[in-house]
Amino acid sequence: MATRIQVAQVGDVPDGEAIVVSKAVTGTVDDIALFHDAGEYFALDNTCSHELASLADGWIERGVVECPVHTGRFCLRDGKVLSAPATENVAAHVVEVEGDSILIVPNVERLALS
Amino acid sequence: MTGVPQSVVIVGGGLAGYTLADALRRHEFTGRITVIEQEPALYDRPPLTKAAFVSDATLAELEFSTPQQLRAQRVDVMCGRAVVSLDKGVLLDDGTVVRGDAVVLATGGRPRMLPFRGNDAPIVHMLRTFSDAQRIKTAARPGGRILVVGAGLIGAELTSSLRALGVHVTLIDPVEVPLVPAAGESVARRLHEMHGEHGVDVRVGSILEVAERDGEYTALLDDGSYVSVDAVVVGAGIVPNTELAESAGLTVDGGVVVDERHSAGDGFYAIGDVARVLGSDGVLRRREEHWEAAQHDAEELAAVLVGKEPATRSAPWWWSDRYQVHVEGVGRMTGSGVTILRSPHVAFHLDDGLLVGAVSIDDSQTVRAARRIIDARIPVDAADLADPSVSLRDLLRSSRALAGS
Numbered sequence: 455m456a457t458r459i460q461v462a463q464v465g466d467v468p469d470g471e472a473i474v475v476s477k478a479v480t481g482t483v484d485d486i487a488l489f490h491d492a493g494e495y496f497a498l499d500n501t502c503s504h505e506l507a508s509l510a511d512g513w514i515e516r517g518v519v520e521c522p523v524h525t526g527r528f529c530l531r532d533g534k535v536l537s538a539p540a541t542e543n544v545a546a547h548v549v550e551v552e553g554d555s556i557l558i559v560p561n562v563e564r565l566a567l568s
Numbered sequence: 569m570t571g572v573p574q575s576v577v578i579v580g581g582g583l584a585g586y587t588l589a590d591a592l593r594r595h596e597f598t599g600r601i602t603v604i605e606q607e608p609a610l611y612d613r614p615p616l617t618k619a620a621f622v623s624d625a626t627l628a629e630l631e632f633s634t635p636q637q638l639r640a641q642r643v644d645v646m647c648g649r650a651v652v653s654l655d656k657g658v659l660l661d662d663g664t665v666v667r668g669d670a671v672v673l674a675t676g677g678r679p680r681m682l683p684f685r686g687n688d689a690p691i692v693h694m695l696r697t698f699s700d701a702q703r704i705k706t707a708a709r710p711g712g713r714i715l716v717v718g719a720g721l722i723g724a725e726l727t728s729s730l731r732a733l734g735v736h737v738t739l740i741d742p743v744e745v746p747l748v749p750a751a752g753e754s755v756a757r758r759l760h761e762m763h764g765e766h767g768v769d770v771r772v773g774s775i776l777e778v779a780e781r782d783g784e785y786t787a788l789l790d791d792g793s794y795v796s797v798d799a800v801v802v803g804a805g806i807v808p809n810t811e812l813a814e815s816a817g818l819t820v821d822g823g824v825v826v827d828e829r830h831s832a833g834d835g836f837y838a839i840g841d842v843a844r845v846l847g848s849d850g851v852l853r854r855r856e857e858h859w860e861a862a863q864h865d866a867e868e869l870a871a872v873l874v875g876k877e878p879a880t881r882s883a884p885w886w887w888s889d890r891y892q893v894h895v896e897g898v899g900r901m902t903g904s905g906v907t908i909l910r911s912p913h914v915a916f917h918l919d920d921g922l923l924v925g926a927v928s929i930d931d932s933q934t935v936r937a938a939r940r941i942i943d944a945r946i947p948v949d950a951a952d953l954a955d956p957s958v959s960l961r962d963l964l965r966s967s968r969a970l971a972g973s
Contacts, residue, residue, distance in 0.1 A: 513937075
């Protein structure tokens with residue numbers, strides 16, 4: 455079973471913003487962006503599937519992150535690509551909030567081989 | 569034509585044509601969709617001057633969608649085929665006739681060649697297609713010498729990519745600081761300065777001639793100087809591909825003239841670079857040549873064709889990538905109003921208390937916030953815009969919170 459990793463406290467990520475959780479912490483092949491959108495938290499692979507860009511620096515609104523470089527848009531819930539120029543989805547990870555703790559359950563398909 | 573068409577034929581499979589096909593299916597349009605494209609694939613062009621040029625990306629890497637996905641979407645794609653007439657159905661160069669209740673011209677444009685002597689020499693290139701980029705790449709050897717004519721988006725981005733490959737570049741433009749209408753004076757100047765900082769020989773002027781002697785090429789510039797070159801690349805804007813529309817008797821005036829719902833009449837539509845909107849106010853607008861404008865045209869037309877109301881158009885947005893910086897802008901930085909400089913990298917245009925334009929180097933969040941402020945017509949203070957410690961996103965959010973309360 456995948457491990458749950460505590461990555462932040464409630465309040466660490468303001469609404470409409472995101473933080474980058476290093477892959478060294480999550481054990482994944484890519485860093486993970488932890489997004490806060492209107493009281494909900496979401497986690498996606500941080501690297502845009504189009505060209506090199508950090509989705510954590512994107513514009514976060516109504517369940518969507520818009521890439522900070524070329525405006526490719528991704529669903530925060532499942533990482534599905536919503537508009538060009540991106541053509542591929544990004545991987546989504548499970549986020550759980552327990553008390554004040556925000557935990558990520560890394561997507562098993564994105565675990566780095568140790 | 570009344571009601572939803574049973575079949576749509578899209579002439580041109582660049583961003584506008586592809587997006588229309590995709591958007592029609594997203595709207596659950598069930599009729600036949602055919603896309604006819606002269607190029608070997610439906611692909612994205614902006615990377616051709618940037619990452620794809622430097623990295624030798626394959627055509628497949630630039631495709632909007634895979635052939636499998638297009639089949640799954642039931643989009644019939646005919647690549648490598650040109651349309652020769654629209655008189656009785658859409659006639660292709662191999663004699664095939666494709667019929668559609670709606671025929672959409674998304675034929676884009678072709679690069680504009682400048683009228684200098686020797687512009688037909690084999691070392692003179694323009695950049696629009698994947699194969700254009702490949703030909704230029706062949707000349708882009710480390711230590712090679714390339715003259716780039718025109719320092720707009722294409723010329724500036726290509727120059728940056730050529731420098732990344734170790735090519736000696738001379739960049740010439742008749743304007744001392746290009747891109748001022750899009751980026752405003754200050755940011756445009758900062759962007760243009762980057763060329764010199766990256767070892768580009770920057771000139772103000774124009775090219776008069778390319779001449780060959782003993783297999784060596786030389787370009788003559790209008791200040792009388794000569795530049796030895798292995799290649800010349802002209803980036804001087806585009807000419808809209810309106811010939812088909814003209815031969816079909818549609819109205820053409822610096823583009824295929826369409827109404828605000830992209831109709832050119834008689835079941836014909838035009839979107840993207842080739843289209844020019846005649847507003848309901850009777851004003852013929854400029855063609856919008858930016859990437860996102862083509863995407864928005866297609867999204868709007870898809871809604872129109874399935875009988876829905878299109879979303880309200882957002883302020884026009886563009887971007888450029890060069891020398892490891894990301895530039896983007898929204899709205900207008902010229903015309904009535906005042907320009908407000910927030911930093912050497914961020915500027916706004918304010919007209920009568922309303923934000924009408926923003927541009928940034930490596931600060932896309934500010935432009936994304938500005939865009940939403942422009943679209944919602946939220947009043948802003950010049951002092952807030954000028955103060956880098958005031959976040960535009962916070963201004964937007966507090967205004968939205970007030971509106972919602």
